[in-house]
Amino acid sequence: MNKKDIILDAMLELLKEKSTVSISEIANKAGIAKGGIYYYYSSKEEITDSLxxxxxxxxxxxxxxxxxxxxxxxxxxxxxxxxxxxxxxxxxxxxxxxxxxxxxxxxxxxxxxxxxxxxxxxxxxxxxxxxxxxxxxxxxxxxxxxxxxxxxxxxxxxxxxxxxxxxxxxxxxxxxxxxxxxxxxxxxxxxxxxxxx
Amino acid sequence: MNKKDIILDAMLELLKEKSTVSISEIANKAGIAKGGIYYYYSSKEEITDSLxxxxxxxxxxxxxxxxxxxxxxxxxxxxxxxxxxxxxxxxxxxxxxxxxxxxxxxxxxxxxxxxxxxxxxxxxxxxxxxxxxxxxxxxxxxxxxxxxxxxxxxxxxxxxxxxxxxxxxxxxxxxxxxxxxxxxxxxxxxxxxxxxx
Structure with a gap:
């Protein structure tokens, strides 16, 4: 699976638990460094849009x-x-x-x-x-x-x-x-x- | 005109000039003390809703x-x-x-x-x-x-x-x-x- 999908899956998993999630939580769940997330997406809004x-x-x-x-x-x-x-x-x-x-x-x-x-x-x-x-x-x-x-x-x-x-x-x-x-x-x-x- | 309408008119006037306005600006334009605004409306959102x-x-x-x-x-x-x-x-x-x-x-x-x-x-x-x-x-x-x-x-x-x-x-x-x-x-x-x- 590509990294972008892993990030989106992580966000989706988190949304099952709570209504607002942070980039740090997404990074944590995805097993990617926070800086690594920004390599694929410029903001949380962009991740949400993408999801x-x-x-x-x-x-x-x-x-x-x-x-x-x-x-x-x-x-x-x-x-x-x-x-x-x-x-x-x-x-x-x-x-x-x-x-x-x-x-x-x-x-x-x-x-x-x-x-x-x-x-x-x-x-x-x-x-x-x-x-x-x-x-x-x-x-x-x-x-x-x-x-x-x-x-x-x-x-x-x-x-x-x-x-x-x-x-x-x-x-x-x-x-x-x-x-x-x-x-x-x-x-x-x-x-x-x-x-x- | 009642005070509520004066406040709404002030907000409307301000919206002609800019897209976001503060309670202070509304109070200023309406000629009412900021505290006076809160007597009629509990928040800016309430003023907007009302408008x-x-x-x-x-x-x-x-x-x-x-x-x-x-x-x-x-x-x-x-x-x-x-x-x-x-x-x-x-x-x-x-x-x-x-x-x-x-x-x-x-x-x-x-x-x-x-x-x-x-x-x-x-x-x-x-x-x-x-x-x-x-x-x-x-x-x-x-x-x-x-x-x-x-x-x-x-x-x-x-x-x-x-x-x-x-x-x-x-x-x-x-x-x-x-x-x-x-x-x-x-x-x-x-x-x-x-x-x-």
């Missing part, structure tokens, strides 16, 4: 891989993307860390990153559905961004505090809006809320 | 007032809400302040506040349209929250950096999604993007 980049990067890569492996129709891909994405949450330590008030900027950056990186993937799925003739959509890029705004912003537990029932209801409403917006039969998007217990 | 609360509160009140004064059909109210809200931006000093990295938490809070407070107003408009028989909508609350997620999150210039042309395109896509979602004639929602030059 978040790696965590969300993996999720997005997994989504791409799953979609690449499964040569299915657009609606199946939409469901696959949804289940892949939502069943692999970012390690909850990072999640807790991002929801601390002092980390709001980083949190905001990570939401923007998810939206920006998942949007082209979702857009391709919508375009595939249009080619297949099962979807109709004049603005696939914008529809994708609207869907992802709901997931990253409206449903973010660090910004709003909805009950499970409220989340389920919002996903029902989104499914309804998408079925109408994409001219899909009623129930086509039920995957969005069926998994919410 | 944002006041700024957004005024906008929301103005929207309510406009809607109350104009007894028109739902689609006209939707347009009225849109134009009232988007033509009165929060004083740009506050906006600049909220977009500083260190103020991300406050920024996030203000976005959540706008969504939470405008959502019932928009929901009422959608329900009115359903009663009038011009709209059809199974989830007026959720539709409102989705619309407001686009405005508060996706179109926030502090989170994403879109060009005017991109903003216009996103609003076209949203208008298209809403026309389909609410079963409205094409073009009914063109007000959303027509004003973007």
């Amino acid at each position: 978040i980049e790696r965590s969300y990067g993996e999720i997005i890569e997994n989504c791409k891989k799953k979609l690449h492996e499964n040569d299915v129709d657009a609606l199946s891909k939409f469901r696959l993307l949804f289940t892949t994405y939502f069943n692999q949450h970012v390690t909850s330590e990072i999640d807790t860390y991002l929801h601390l008030p002092q980390n709001a900027e980083l949190h905001q950056k990570s939401l923007a990153k998810i939206l920006t990186e998942l949007s082209p993937i979702l857009t391709d799925i919508l375009k595939q559905g249009m080619e297949e003739g099962t979807f109709s959509c004049n603005y696939p890029e914008v529809y994708s961004e609207i869907i992802l705004s709901v997931f990253t912003f409206l449903l973010d537990p660090g910004i709003f505090h909805w009950t499970v029932e409220q989340v389920r209801n919002k996903l029902k409403g989104l499914a309804d809006l998408l079925e109408r917006g994409l001219l899909l039969p009623t129930g086509s998007m039920s995957i969005l809320y069926e998994q919410i217990k | 944002i609360e006041r700024s957004y509160g005024e906008i929301i009140e103005n929207c309510k007032k406009k809607l109350h004064e104009n007894d028109v059909d739902a689609l006209s109210k939707f347009r009225l809400l849109f134009t009232t809200y988007f033509n009165q931006h929060v004083t740009s000093e506050i906006d600049t302040y909220l977009h500083l990295p260190q103020n991300a938490e406050l920024h996030q809070k203000s976005l959540a506040k706008i969504l939470t407070e405008l959502s019932p107003i928009l929901t009422d408009i959608l329900k009115q349209g359903m009663e009038e028989g011009t709209f059809s909508c199974n989830y007026p609350e959720v539709y409102s929250e989705i619309i407001l997620s686009v405005f508060t999150f996706l179109l926030d210039p502090g989170i994403f950096h879109w060009t005017v042309e991109q903003v216009r395109n996103k609003l076209k896509g949203l208008a298209d999604l809403l026309e389909r979602g609410l079963l409205l004639p094409t073009g009914s929602m063109s007000i959303l993007y027509e004003q973007i030059k």
Whole structure:
């Protein structure tokens, strides 16, 4: 494993124990001299940024891989993307860390990153559905961004505090809006809320 | 004017000159002893929170007032809400302040506040349209929250950096999604993007 990953793993381990960690603690845990850490990263902020980049990067890569492996129709891909994405949450330590008030900027950056990186993937799925003739959509890029705004912003537990029932209801409403917006039969998007217990 | 408002006005004036201000500077500008400030507010954070609360509160009140004064059909109210809200931006000093990295938490809070407070107003408009028989909508609350997620999150210039042309395109896509979602004639929602030059 490369040194950068060892440093990130050390920070992740520490975040399981406490919400703020120092460079010295990271160095200690990683078994690297403090000066050695600065050879790879210029600040704690850079380590944190990098950890978040790696965590969300993996999720997005997994989504791409799953979609690449499964040569299915657009609606199946939409469901696959949804289940892949939502069943692999970012390690909850990072999640807790991002929801601390002092980390709001980083949190905001990570939401923007998810939206920006998942949007082209979702857009391709919508375009595939249009080619297949099962979807109709004049603005696939914008529809994708609207869907992802709901997931990253409206449903973010660090910004709003909805009950499970409220989340389920919002996903029902989104499914309804998408079925109408994409001219899909009623129930086509039920995957969005069926998994919410 | 009450003392609290004098203090908030002083802070607003100072924010026009610089991005961070101290309690002493606020006291000086307000013509109140520093100890006097603490009689009204326990910290600078509380003054800032209060200033944002006041700024957004005024906008929301103005929207309510406009809607109350104009007894028109739902689609006209939707347009009225849109134009009232988007033509009165929060004083740009506050906006600049909220977009500083260190103020991300406050920024996030203000976005959540706008969504939470405008959502019932928009929901009422959608329900009115359903009663009038011009709209059809199974989830007026959720539709409102989705619309407001686009405005508060996706179109926030502090989170994403879109060009005017991109903003216009996103609003076209949203208008298209809403026309389909609410079963409205094409073009009914063109007000959303027509004003973007």
